[in-house]
Amino acid sequence: MDVVLDLDGLDALIGVLREGGRAVVGPVLRDDAITLAELSSATDLPSGWGVETGPGHYRVRERADAAVFGHSAGPQSWKRFLHPPRRALVSSDGEGFHSAGDDAPDYAFLGVRPCDLAAIAKLRQIVGGRAPFVVAAQCTEPGEVCFCASMGCGPAAGAGYDIALTERIDSGGHRFLATSGTEDGAAALARVPARAAAPNDITLAEQDVEAARGRMGRAMPELDLRDLLASSRDSAHWETVAERCLTCGNCTMVCPTCFCVSVEDTTDLDGNAERSQRWASCFEIDFSHLHGGAVRTSGAARYRQWMTHKLGTWHDQFGTSGCVGCGRCIAWCPAGIDITEEAAALAGGKRP
Ligand code: SF4
Ligand code: SF4
Structure with a gap:
């Protein structure tokens, strides 16, 4: 069942995922960019910040609203957590060899855009590893350099999420339509304050995502x-x-x-x-x-x-x-x- 969360509900969702022992990683404003870092609460999210992109160009910009997922892809991707930039494999101290093992935490990724949801699936097909819990953020804010629609990877979230959120701010308030994609996702949503989604909540979310399809700055040529x-x-x-x-x-x-x-x-x-x-x-x-x-x-x-x-x-x-x-x-x-x-x-x- 689809439900609607407000910001307190999103904060509660982060709390539920952290209580489950997961490191919750999501977008934050850092060093004049939207980067990815561990979240302790929803207040860590880049509320009111968007980005302006172009060829060889990336700038954060203040938004007119308090959207927390109102930005397109930043310089970092989830790759750095699933496939770290540097990783020890084996060490030797003169007495023997020691395998480095896997000390990565159980991750929950929050705010995964549909393009990155597809990228996570492609990357994990190659590097393997434990599956993260994924809270996707459907795209209602494509950037000038985005072309996921022409690659079949957005703006709606495809397979692979535990929960998909669609953010909306209007006279009805700041809210997130939340759809569970797995039993784990449904169980997490059942533990946070939310109301049942009305048909209009779903219609508006679908319209917002569909509108994003037509606002991508680029498209790949339609060729083989x-x-x-x-x-x-x-x-x-x-x-x-x-x-x-x-x-x-x-x-x-x-x-x-x-x-x-x-x-x-x-x-x-x-x-x-x-x-x-x-x-x-x-x-x-x-x-x-x-x-x-x-x-x-x-x-x-x-x-x-x-x-x-x-x-x-x-x-x-x-x-x-x-x-x-x-x-x-x-x-x-x-x-x-x-x-x-x-x-x-x-x-x-x-x-x-
Ligand atoms: S980013 Fe890639 S395409 Fe651009 S200059 Fe560097 S290597 Fe060349
Ligand atoms: S647009 Fe395609 S090639 Fe370029 S960074 Fe994204 S996934 Fe890689």
Whole structure:
């Protein structure tokens, strides 16, 4: 059954999840960005803050209302909790080897946007790990660089949530339509103050989400992207992109599905050693190092690798696209390179 919570109800939901022993992580305003951090209550949420995005552009801005989920994707994704930037694998103290084990808490992710809900499923398909409890926030506030609708990943939350919230502020107050997706979600909702949803609550929420579909700043060309990338291997366009691409790897770091790692060994003078993994990027020159040197030495080859894998060969490996249309790689590219524009250019300049 759908119910309606107010802010106190949302706060109670955070309390219920924390009482269950979970680390509740959600959006917070920090360092002039909407980042992700552990929440102790609903007052930690970025009430009244939105964002303004564009190619190579991200700014927080004050909203005219007190929405807590009124922002599009920020620089961090849930990847940093499911697949940390650096993780010890094994250590040695001179007397033996010790496996690092898994000391991650049980997470509850609160405020997961539909694009990121899809990204969590794609990432967990690869890196595994324990399933987090997910409180999704349906998208009613798409950004200028968002294109999840054209990737089939939003603005409505797809499968994989325990609870889905739709935030609304109007003359009826500040409230959240809450829908449970699992028994755990229903059990959590049953423990918080809420009223039964009226038909109009559901209709308004559906209208708000549908309106978001038409307000996305971008769209991926409606083509078979796998075929497009497969047939673009020798395109002259890769050199054109490379004239702008700095091969910095920002796009891979912010992408919620990029999962590549390097494995490193470190030792100290006391004889202790540690093997760890850290996020790596296909834009690093050493990423393609085989005997004799790197295989992909040019920026053109590295950009082609990233985009071809993300939109094309990911289908062959994992049966799905590697892109959910969150737009982070566009906002956080210092050169403002836009994956939807590059796909359109490869397709012959056609924009959707
Ligand atoms: S490729 Fe870009 S838009 Fe697609 S999921 Fe990664 S960061 Fe988001
Ligand atoms: S596309 Fe942009 S973010 Fe990615 S490596 Fe090139 S310059 Fe950096």
